Amino acid sequence: MNTSANKTLIWKKVAIIATMMTFIGGPLTGVMTYMNIGLSDSFALAWLKSFALSMLVMAPVGIIMMTLFEKLVTSLWPNLSKLQTNLLIGVMMGIVMESVMVTMTTLSNVGIADMTVYFSAWKSAFTAALPLGLTVGLIMATTIKPRIQKIMRG
Numbered sequence: 001m002n003t004s005a006n007k008t009l010i011w012k013k014v015a016i017i018a019t020m021m022t023f024i025g026g027p028l029t030g031v032m033t034y035m036n037i038g039l040s041d042s043f044a045l046a047w048l049k050s051f052a053l054s055m056l057v058m059a060p061v062g063i064i065m066m067t068l069f070e071k072l073v074t075s076l077w078p079n080l081s082k083l084q085t086n087l088l089i090g091v092m093m094g095i096v097m098e099s100v101m102v103t104m105t106t107l108s109n110v111g112i113a114d115m116t117v118y119f120s121a122w123k124s125a126f127t128a129a130l131p132l133g134l135t136v137g138l139i140m141a142t143t144i145k146p147r148i149q150k151i152m153r154g
Contacts, residue, residue, distance in 0.1 A: 016148065021055055024136050028098065029054050029105050031132060032125040036109035050105040058100050065096050066145075086141040094137020101133075102126045 033047040069089045073080070080088070106122045 017059075020144065020148070021059065024097075024140070025051055025055050025058060025101060028101050028129050028133055028136070031129040032102050032105040033109055035125040035128045036106055036121050046109050050108045053108050054101040054104040057104050058097060061100050062093070062097055066093060069093060083142065086145070087138065090138040090141025091134060092137075093141060094134040097137065098126065098129055098133035102129065 029051045030047055033043065033050050037043065037046055066089070069092050070085075073085050073088050073092075077085070077088075102122055102125045106118060106125055110118050110121045112118050
């Protein structure tokens with residue numbers, strides 16, 4: 001067995017996942033950070049901090065939730081087509097992953113000293129980013145996920 005070839009393959013898998021997370025999490029946490037603090041001198045640093053925190057939490061949650069949603073949808077609705085299954089999972093993943101990101105972003109930017117302020121900022125950021133989050137979730141589930149699964153199996 002050629003371990004060098006295996007390490008290259010694993011490296012490519014990690015790079016694909018990291019790139020995917022950056023393209024998903026970057027714009028979403030950017031919108032959320034903007035909704036939390038506006039466009040100020042501290043925006044870039046606040047966004048980077050929110051992005052990093054969200055990615056640390058989003059990666060394991062995303063893997064777990066994708067697996068659970070696939071099992072749930074296929075067991076509750078076994079007669080759905082592959083497209084229908086992927087669309088439903090995409091909506092579910094979009095909402096859950098956006099919730100995780102907005103929770104981490106608002107926690108980072110606003111804090112929880114005043115829960116009324118926190119929940120108001122959370123709701124505002126979630127609502128503003130929801131169209132983008134759902135769009136990304138649907139694209140991921142219908143187009144990107146099947147390709148990623150094929151690469152990961154290889």
